[in-house]
């Protein structure tokens with residue numbers, strides 16, 4: 001859906017994006033992560049056909065960003081990092097205005113506006129002035145706007161920045177819904193953990209260069225971090241721990257004084273079902289079993305260590 005080949009943008013002496021090679025497939029949710037000034041906005045603007053590359057090429061939905069911009073604009077929904085809000089407009093007026101700009105007319109327009117309001121959970125706010133909405137609602141309204149023409153690809157530049165934790169969660173839930181609808185999404189953020197739950201692929205950019213691009217699973221593996229399983233059993237936790245220690249799939253195991261077991265699995269371990277099987281057979285009913293994801297920030301630091309000075 002999105003492919004770039006040595007995509008480069010320079011501003012005078014500054015190389016904002018250097019030889020970027022990205023591949024994003026249909027249905028991917030690609031997290032584009034990097035600190036401020038890394039080149040995220042510049043990249044997204046080039047893909048949205050609002051900025052011409054200095055060198056290199058890119059296609060979106062099979063169309064070239066140079067020369068086929070109109071075909072791309074019909075197929076993408078671009079949400080800028082900062083979008084002007086039309087303060088003295090009502091929510092439905094705002095959406096109708098943009099729907100009209102997309103040449104959606106008559107009863108179809110009303111229906112689409114209602115549909116996107118429903119999707120973004122803003123139905124009850126239809127008659128309200130935009131200035132009276134919370135930041136989170138304004139952000140959802142921004143997303144509603146880019147969904148009007150039912151784009152295949154969404155380019156979202158830091159949609160969660162500046163939001164309070166609750167609003168962040170609301171935006172994330174909405175993005176999950178869009179993912180489930182099969183949209184291809186490129187979403188940027190300077191906070192890695194914000195994207196982990198949402199994305200199947202990530203790219204890490206720093207000073208205009210892509211340091212890593214691939215699946216989230218691979219990045220975890222590359223950083224050598226494995227999943228932690230936490231267990232509580234009925235009976236003697238220490239004895240249960242000893243039983244588990246005999247398994248060839250377990251890398252490390254710890255039992256604390258309360259009898260809680262923490263273990264990590266070997267890379268080639270099967271799904272964790274074997275643990276419950278082993279324990280139940282051994283006469284230790286499980287009362288609690290949780291999986292803890294490795295700390296993403298830590299993974300991030302490890303992956304970028306030595307590359308970023």
Ligand SMILES: Nc1ncnc2c1ncn2[C@@H]1O[C@H](COP(=O)(O)OP(=O)(O)O)[C@@H](O)[C@H]1O
Nearest residue numbers: 011014016034035036037038039040041042043
């Ligand atoms: N219009 C511009 N003119 C000159 N330099 C710019 C311009 N836009 C961005 N830059 C510079 O390009 C680099 C990348 O910026 P940007 O793409 O906005 O990064 P990000 O979105 O990751 O924060 C930064 O060093 C920034 O200062």
Ligand SMILES: [Mg+2]
Nearest residue numbers: 040041042081
């Ligand atoms: Mg930016």
